[in-house]
Amino acid sequence: MLAKHGFISAFGRLTSLSPSSSVLRRQQFLVRTLCGSRIHRPKLIGAMSSSSEADAESVLRIVTPSLDPKRHKGQAGKIAVIGGCREYTGAPYFAAISALKIGADLSHVFCTKDAAPVIKSYSPELIVHPVLEESYSISEEEKRKVQEKVLGEVDKWMERFDCLVIGPGLGRDPFLLECVSKIMVLAKKLNVPFVVDGDGLFLVTNSIDLVKSYPLAVLTPNVNEYKRLVQKVLNCQVDEQNAEDQLRSLAKQIGGVTILRKGKSDLISNGETVNSVSIYGSPRRCGGQGDILSGGVAVFLSWAQQLKSSPESPFENPAILGCIAASGLLRKAASLAFTKHKRSTLTSDIIECLGESLEDICPAS
Numbered sequence: 001m002l003a004k005h006g007f008i009s010a011f012g013r014l015t016s017l018s019p020s021s022s023v024l025r026r027q028q029f030l031v032r033t034l035c036g037s038r039i040h041r042p043k044l045i046g047a048m049s050s051s052s053e054a055d056a057e058s059v060l061r062i063v064t065p066s067l068d069p070k071r072h073k074g075q076a077g078k079i080a081v082i083g084g085c086r087e088y089t090g091a092p093y094f095a096a097i098s099a100l101k102i103g104a105d106l107s108h109v110f111c112t113k114d115a116a117p118v119i120k121s122y123s124p125e126l127i128v129h130p131v132l133e134e135s136y137s138i139s140e141e142e143k144r145k146v147q148e149k150v151l152g153e154v155d156k157w158m159e160r161f162d163c164l165v166i167g168p169g170l171g172r173d174p175f176l177l178e179c180v181s182k183i184m185v186l187a188k189k190l191n192v193p194f195v196v197d198g199d200g201l202f203l204v205t206n207s208i209d210l211v212k213s214y215p216l217a218v219l220t221p222n223v224n225e226y227k228r229l230v231q232k233v234l235n236c237q238v239d240e241q242n243a244e245d246q247l248r249s250l251a252k253q254i255g256g257v258t259i260l261r262k263g264k265s266d267l268i269s270n271g272e273t274v275n276s277v278s279i280y281g282s283p284r285r286c287g288g289q290g291d292i293l294s295g296g297v298a299v300f301l302s303w304a305q306q307l308k309s310s311p312e313s314p315f316e317n318p319a320i321l322g323c324i325a326a327s328g329l330l331r332k333a334a335s336l337a338f339t340k341h342k343r344s345t346l347t348s349d350i351i352e353c354l355g356e357s358l359e360d361i362c363p364a365s
């Protein structure tokens, strides 16, 4: 109920991004074709009682908008990554460039001053804001003023974003994380959805109220991040025998946020349904694949939000559809990259395969 209310209120903000009627008709046609002649909620995602393998390719076909010449720049998505510090410049780059390669129109990165020139030099496509500060660069007396400045800079842009990705390569500096927690509060106030990954999960695991009961929050923990969340929120260890039930309990306990638990199979739950995506990916476990996923979830979630423009819409939960689509595409791209590069497959190779993989599932024309 809460989740539904949240999505509806967020759609108000996204009205201007609603798909044109021809786009909506095409998507409804796809639902009819996949689910029989009457329009009803597609059986693409699992039921309440058990986990089921999602039909990721069908979800990708439904959420991906057609390339309509009448659409203007920005309508296919404006994404912002909050991340990037002295140590990590790759992670925010991977998330932001993946969003563009999948089909978003604009991709921003809000990072520390040290990280900005490095990230800019990777790609002229990204809009990079050198606004975040780590403790080492400021004195105690300056902290309050700096925090206000950081929030002011982000606030100027916030309403324009369809989704944020918070955490890839953020680092764990306490002052920086305090600023980011304020950015999360601002995003919630404006009903901007966000994906929390990497060090963003370190932050929310220790301050769970930052995401609790916010239906537009998606958490994408890897094995370690999941272990820490389970220990903190459920006060127990990860139970592999009852993985689906435990994930459902965890999502429910955090007030119905959507969690994508990454692993051999990706498991997705909002506290009600549990879906898995297990299509074959790649045996390479090079760093950065989770960053592609977080950028992808942001784009597909934004697109899935645009589908739900009328009360009769058959599309129920944009966050879940976004997770399924991103997981399916990442796995397909990883598999394609591995056939080309084998043992030397890197995250950049997988990013290069995103376009071809999506084209294979839903051709641009």
Ligand SMILES: NC(=O)C1=CN([C@@H]2O[C@H](COP(=O)(O)OP(=O)(O)OC[C@H]3O[C@@H](n4cnc5c(N)ncnc54)[C@H](O)[C@@H]3O)[C@@H](O)[C@H]2O)[C@@H](O)CC1
Residues within 6 Å of the ligand: 087, 088, 089, 090, 091, 092, 167, 168, 169, 170, 171, 197, 198, 199, 222, 223, 224, 225, 287, 288, 290, 291
């Ligand atoms: N090129 C880059 O800049 C990258 C930066 N990254 C960033 O690095 C920061 C830390 O993320 P991490 O994912 O390393 O943090 P984690 O706390 O998840 O991982 C830390 C340790 O866990 C170990 N580990 C990984 N998988 C495991 C498994 N299945 N079982 C047991 N141990 C396992 C790793 O070897 C590593 O030593 C984040 O900000 C993240 O976004 C990563 O995204 C990778 C790429």
Ligand SMILES: Nc1ncnc2c1ncn2[C@@H]1O[C@H](COP(=O)(O)OP(=O)(O)OP(=O)(O)O)[C@@H](O)[C@H]1O
Residues within 6 Å of the ligand: 198, 221, 222, 223, 262, 263, 264, 265, 266, 281, 282, 285, 286, 287, 288, 289, 290, 291, 292, 293, 327, 330, 331
């Ligand atoms: N054991 C596995 N077998 C197959 N695919 C996997 C496996 N583990 C992870 N993946 C795939 O890789 C993606 C990234 O998951 P991973 O656990 O590597 O994230 P991560 O540790 O956050 O990555 P990053 O290095 O970007 O931080 C998952 O969505 C999943 O599709």
Ligand SMILES: [Mg+2]
Residues within 6 Å of the ligand: 197, 198, 222, 290, 291
């Ligand atoms: Mg990660």
